[in-house]
Amino acid sequence: MRVLVFLALVCYAERMSVLIITFSEQSRRETKECDSFRSLEIVISKQIHAGRENPSQQQCGRSYYAPKQYVDRIIGGTEANPGSWPWMVALLDNGYQICGGTLIDSEWVLSAAHCKINARRMTLVAGDHNLSANDGTEQAIQAERVIQHPDYNSHTLDNDIMLVKLSSPVIINSRVSPVCLPGQGQHVSDGTRVTITGWGNTLTSGTNYPDELRQVTVPVISTSTCNGGGSYAGEITDNMFCAGLMGGGKDSCQGDSGGPVVSSGTVYGVVSWGYGCAQEGYPGVYTKVANYVNWINGYLSGQTSFHGNGRP
Numbered sequence: 553m554r555v556l557v558f559l560a561l562v563c564y565a566e567r568m569s570v571l572i573i574t575f576s577e578q579s580r581r582e583t584k585e586c587d588s589f590r591s592l593e594i595v596i597s598k599q600i601h602a603g604r605e606n607p608s609q610q611q612c613g614r615s616y617y618a619p620k621q622y623v624d625r626i627i628g629g630t631e632a633n634p635g636s637w638p639w640m641v642a643l644l645d646n647g648y649q650i651c652g653g654t655l656i657d658s659e660w661v662l663s664a665a666h667c668k669i670n671a672r673r674m675t676l677v678a679g680d681h682n683l684s685a686n687d688g689t690e691q692a693i694q695a696e697r698v699i700q701h702p703d704y705n706s707h708t709l710d711n712d713i714m715l716v717k718l719s720s721p722v723i724i725n726s727r728v729s730p731v732c733l734p735g736q737g738q739h740v741s742d743g744t745r746v747t748i749t750g751w752g753n754t755l756t757s758g759t760n761y762p763d764e765l766r767q768v769t770v771p772v773i774s775t776s777t778c779n780g781g782g783s784y785a786g787e788i789t790d791n792m793f794c795a796g797l798m799g800g801g802k803d804s805c806q807g808d809s810g811g812p813v814v815s816s817g818t819v820y821g822v823v824s825w826g827y828g829c830a831q832e833g834y835p836g837v838y839t840k841v842a843n844y845v846n847w848i849n850g851y852l853s854g855q856t857s858f859h860g861n862g863r864p
Contacts, residue, residue, distance in 0.1 A: 611724075612656075613732035613817020614638075632767040634681040635689070637749045639731035639819070640765060642683065643667060643716075643810060644675040644692075649683055652750045652811025654819050655730045657852050658721035663810035664822050664839065665704040665714040671695040676716060679728040683751060684763040689727040694719045697858055699851065701844065710789045712824045712839045714810070715851055717858075732818040736845040739793070740820040742774040746795055747815070748823060748836070752808030770796045773835055783833050791843050793821060796835030813838050 617635035641653035641661050651667035653676060661676055674695035681687050697717035704711045722728050740746060749767045778794035779786050788794060795813065813821030821838030841848075850856035 612730045614729060615817070616726040630766065631764045632681075632749060634687070634765075635727045637747075637765065637767070637812075637814075638679070638727055638729040639812065639814075640678075640680075640749050642677040642680055642751065644677060645669050646673050647675070649751055651809045652752075652823065653716065654812040654822070655722065655728065656733060656819070656848070657730055658724055659718045660852055661716040661718065662812075662819065662822060662841070662848070663714045663716060664824055665700040665712045666706065666709060666824075667810040668698055668700050668714055671698045671716075674698065674716070676718060678722050679725075681765050682763045691722050691728055693722060699858070701847065708787070708789070709825045709837075710791055711844075713822055713841070713844050715848065717851075731812060731814060733845055733848065734818050734820060734842045737842055739840055739842040740772055740815055742772050744772045744815055745769050746772060746813050746820060748795070748808065748811065748813050748821075750808030750811040750823065752811075770835075773798065778835065778837075783835075784827075784837070788837065791840050792824065792837050793840050794835045794837055795821070798833060798835060 615636050615638055617633055639655040641655050642649050643651040643653050643661075643663060650669070651663055653661040653663040653667075655678055656662050671694075675692055676695060677690055677692045679687070679689040679691050681689070695716050696719040697715075699715040699717070701711040701713045704713070724730075734740075747767055747769045749765060751763075751765060773794040773796065775788050775793065777798065778784055779788045783798070784794075808823045809825075811823045812819045813823065819841055821841060824837050824839045826836045827834040847856075
């Protein structure tokens with residue numbers, strides 16, 4: 553059943569009235585009153601969730617808060633603006649952040665296969681910025697299913713991609729919203745600047761894990777360059793790509809794994825692996841999301857059932 557939601561806002565003194573008109577097999581009209589923008593946001597989100605027909609119909613790739621531009625690397629880098637990456641998710645193992653993830657639907661998170669743990673131990677937190685403080689925008693939800701790609705190779709890290717089904721949907725709002733997926737096979741071109749976000753290590757030697765979300769913007773590097781003799785020497789498969797600086801200095805690091813590599817609101821990569829962090833000749837290596845869009849959409853649409861390694 554297709555459901556369309558139209559909103560009309562009417563202001564009455566200090567209260568805001570929301571007229572929600574829903575068209576379905578039986579048209580109906582409903583009026584709700586909200587005392588604040590926050591409650592209005594929740595009412596709208598609940599209406600949209602109730603009428604969700606298809607994951608692809610959800611609005612994606614939109615940020616209500618401007619991101620910082622061309623900042624320093626995550627290693628020794630600069631804090632992201634709160635709310636500027638609303639699809640960013642923290643993966644927690646019994647309360648401790650171990651990886652990042654990307655919200656691609658109100659009920660699904662994309663991450664790296666090497667981040668897999670038992671679903672009973674995994675909590676996913678959307679809308680967070682400072683991991684050690686209560687920002688008032690967090691939504692913490694238990695994992696229901698953890699699905700590694702069936703061809704994941706833990707030795708070469710080929711097909712390093714994973715889906716996590718949430719036990720309940722997030723509420724979509726200005727601080728929590730999904731990223732867009734590319735089309736199947738539509739990979740970002742070499743030289744394109746992409747942004748990587750995460751709570752990973754900020755030191756090339758030693759460890760320092762920040763509480764606040766950080767970001768780095770780097771160019772995509774051609775596979776021929778990244779697979780050269782002075783770099784990864786053939787280890788980059790067709791399911792991977794490199795991004796960063798061949799001279800070093802800008803990179804993701806441990807703790808950023810599973811997080812998004814984004815350009816213009818579309819996720820093109822998943823943080824996967826690399827030799828060290830920000831090392832000369834060894835830029836970061838990322839899973840090429842465009843190679844897996846059909847696999848992803850099979851689960852999002854419900855056409856692919858849970859079985860095998862899809863069980864927690």
